[in-house]
Amino acid sequence: MAHDIPASSDRAYDVSKTEDEWRGELSAAEYHVLREAGTERPFSSSFETDTTEAVYACRACGSELFRSDTKFDAHCGWPAFYSPLAEDRVEYIEDTTMGMKRTEVRCANCGSHLGHVFQGEGFDTPTDLRYCINGISLTQEPVQG
Template structure:
């Protein structure tokens, strides 16, 4: 994987839209059902919108009917980092890009989805860019 990306807030602001900056750099959340990636059938790789690191494959995407793109596994475990998130009433696990530390979403376990991992990486579509095969 590429070297770690380090940029100032001003550099990020100049490269990202205001909405992208809010989600990726301020750990915001886009509105549910606002991303076409949730149901996009295109085969390819989902990369980090901020730095281009390949994060998820379309083959691991599934329709969780949750309002955001859902994947059952990252492309490789070294592509993401996990941070315990206690900002709401229950503990969640935040998922960030390991290369640039951008917020992607959260991972939930044990929800009963019929996937190989029984995990749901609930990812903000705005934090991704799809590179078709």
């Protein structure tokens, strides 16, 4: 069953900082991915295959974005999820770079780049979506219990 990917919202971000402030808080690699829409090297994040029961939050602002119960191994080189924690946690931006049309995923709380979402790839997930997220853009908080 296919699901439509929502269009981007034009709302203001709750967390708003200057680029100099972001540079002061993030490492060079984190800044490149989160603030310049870069991509980490494939297979460089331990989160890709990590099976810890956890909540994944935006590294830039701490907003909770994904849960481990929606994470799956897509063998793509980056952590993959089939759904965000809630639709208001992320925003979607049309991305036409690299000669193709893709949907960029950003943190709705601070506007930081997380990765991209793809639809219709045939994964056996409830949504038929693959949120391909840069591990460097996330923090992991293990669930206690």
